[in-house]
Amino acid sequence: MKILIVEDEPAMNQSMVDYLTTMNYTCESVSSYQEALEKVELFDYDCIVLDIMLPGGSGLNLIKVLKQDRKTDGVIVISAKGALEDKLVGLQLGADDYLTKPFHLSELSVRIAAIIRRRQFNGQSLIHAGDITVNIEAKQVTVNDKVLELTQKEFQILLFFLANRNRVLSKNAIALHLLGDEMDMADNYDFLYTHIKNLRRKIIVAGGADVIKSVYGVGYKLQLP
C-alpha cells in the first residue's frame, strides 16, 4: 500500500511516516505544494494524506488537480483549520475524509484503512486477525466460525484495534474515536472500560484468544503473534 504524506511541519510529517511505516504501509513524504504536485503527477497512491495550508499553495488545489487528471487516489485532508467551510469545500472537491488537528495517529490509520478498503474491494472485504474475521459490509464478526453479537460501539472498537494492530492505543485515542471531538466526554474513560471488558468476554466465550491487552491502565493493545 502506497501512501503520500503532504505536510509542511517536519515533526508532524515524520511522526506520520514513522507510525504508518510500522503499519506496513509504504510511505513517501513531501512538504510543499510543488513537490506534492510533482509526486501525484508521476505516481499513483492508494491514499494521500494532505495538509491544506502548504507553502506554495493550498492543498485544496491539489485535490482539483487530481480530479482533473481523473486520478483515483484516496485523499484525507488534515487541517488545523476546523472551519466548517474548509471541511465542506474539501469534501465537495472530492476528498474522501477530513481530519482536524490535533488527531491521534491511530485515528489517521483507521481512516486510511477505511479509504483503502472502500477503493479496493468496494467495501466487501474480509479482515482477518488471528482467529477473528470481520465482514465490514455485513458488519459481522466471527471467531472460529462462531458469530459474535456485538454492539455498535464494540464493533467500532474492534475495527479501530484491527487498523492499529500491535500498537498501544491510549484511552484518550479510543474515546475520541468513539465519541468524536465534540462530545466533551473524552476525559471520562469509565464507559470505555465497560465496552472493552464486554468485547473481550465475547471473544473469549466464542473460543478466541484473548488478544486485547490492557497496558498499565493507560490504554489497550490488540496483540497478534
Add this chain to the structure above:
Amino acid sequence: MKLFNKYNRINIPLTIVIFIVGSFLFYFLLQKILIRQLDETLKGEMQEILSYVQSHHQLPDIQNTREQWTTVDSASIPPGRVMKRDASWFDKRERELEPLRQIIFPLHIDGKGYTITVSKSEFETEYLLKLIIGLTIAMIALILVCNFIVNRYILKKLWQPFYQTIESIQRYKLSNANALTLPKGKIDEINTLNESLNEMSSRANREYSSLKSFTENASHEMQTPLAVIRTHTDLLLQGVDLTEEDLKHIHYIENSTQRLSKLHQSLLLITKIENRQFVLSEKVEMEEVIKNYVSELEELLCAKRITLELETVPVYITFHKNLAEIMIANLVSNAVRYTQAGGKIILKLQPDSLSILNSGTGGGLDDESIFKRFYKAHNTGDGTGLGLAIVKEICALVNFNIYYQFDQGMHKFVIQFQDKVSHA
C-alpha cells in the same frame, strides 16, 4: 415624533403668531392711512371754503350729503387754529352710532367770526378697512394651508432617500461580508450620510474579516504544535521497554494535550459566537438533538450508575444545528460530570423551555458566577471551565433566557426559548 411633525409643531404656531401680530400692525397702519386720506379730503373742503370766502366775502352755499356735511356756528367764539377730531353721530336710518371725522376751523368775514365744522362719515373708510382685512385674513389662511400641504408632500419626497438609507442599514449584517452600497443622491446631506455609511461599513467589514482570519490563523498556529505533541506521544507509547512510571507520564501528557486542545477549541467557539459567525436560519428539531446525544451517553451513564429521566416533546427552533448540539452536549455533559455515582439526571423538553436537573451534594452554586468563564465550583481537574460560558453565549446569541436554581437537592438549569419556537 417625526421630524416633519416636530418641525410643524414649531413652525405652525410661530407662523400664526407672526400673522396675528402682522395683521394688527397692518390694521392700524391701514387705518392711519385711511384717516389721513380722510383728513386730506376735509382739508381740501376747508381750502375750498376759505378761497371762496376770500374772493366773495360771504359764506358759500354748501351742499350737505349723507356722507359729508358742513355746519356754521356764529354764536360761539371761533377756535384759534384748525382742529381735526374723531366724533360720532347717531344714524337714524341705521339706528346706530357711526364714527365720523371732523375738521374745525375759524373763519372771519368782515370782522365777524364763525366756527366752521366739516364732518365726513367714516362709513366708507370702515367698509374699505373691513374688506381689506377680510381679504388679507383669507389670503393668509390660504397660504398657511397650501404651505402645510406642499411642505408635507415635498418633505416626504425629500426624506425618501433618508428612509431608504435607514432601511439598508437595518438590513445590514456584518457577517454577510458585503459592505453597504448606498446610492449617490441629489442632496448633499444625504450624500454625505451615504458616503460616510458606505465607508464605515466597508471599514467594519475589513476589520471583521481580519479579526476572523486572525482567530482562524491563531487556531491553525496553535493546533499544529498540539498535533505534533499528540502524534509523538502516540509514537512514544509504542516504545518496547516502557515502565509503568513512563506510561503514567505519557498518560498525563496525553490528557493535558486533550484539555489544551479542547480549551482552545472552546475559546475559538466563543469568539466565533461573539463575532456572530453563525447564521441562525436552520429549523432545528430539539427533541432529535437531545435524543441523539443521550443515546451516545448510555454506557457512560451505566458506568456511573446514573439514572436518566427523559421527557420530551417535538420542538422546532430557528437555530444553528451545530450550536444546538454544542449547547445540549455542554449542558448534559456538565450534569453528568457533576452527578455523583448512583445519582439522577432529569431532562425535560417542553414547547417553551428546556430544563436539566441533576442531583448534587452540597448546596447550590453561585448563580452569578456559574456562567463565568473558567469558573469551577469544585476543582475536579477535568473540564475546561468554559462549558457553561459557551451555553450562556449561545443563549445570548439566540435570545434564550437561561437561569440556574438549586431546589430540593437538585441543580436545575432552565432555558426559556422565548419566541424562537417555530411551528412546524
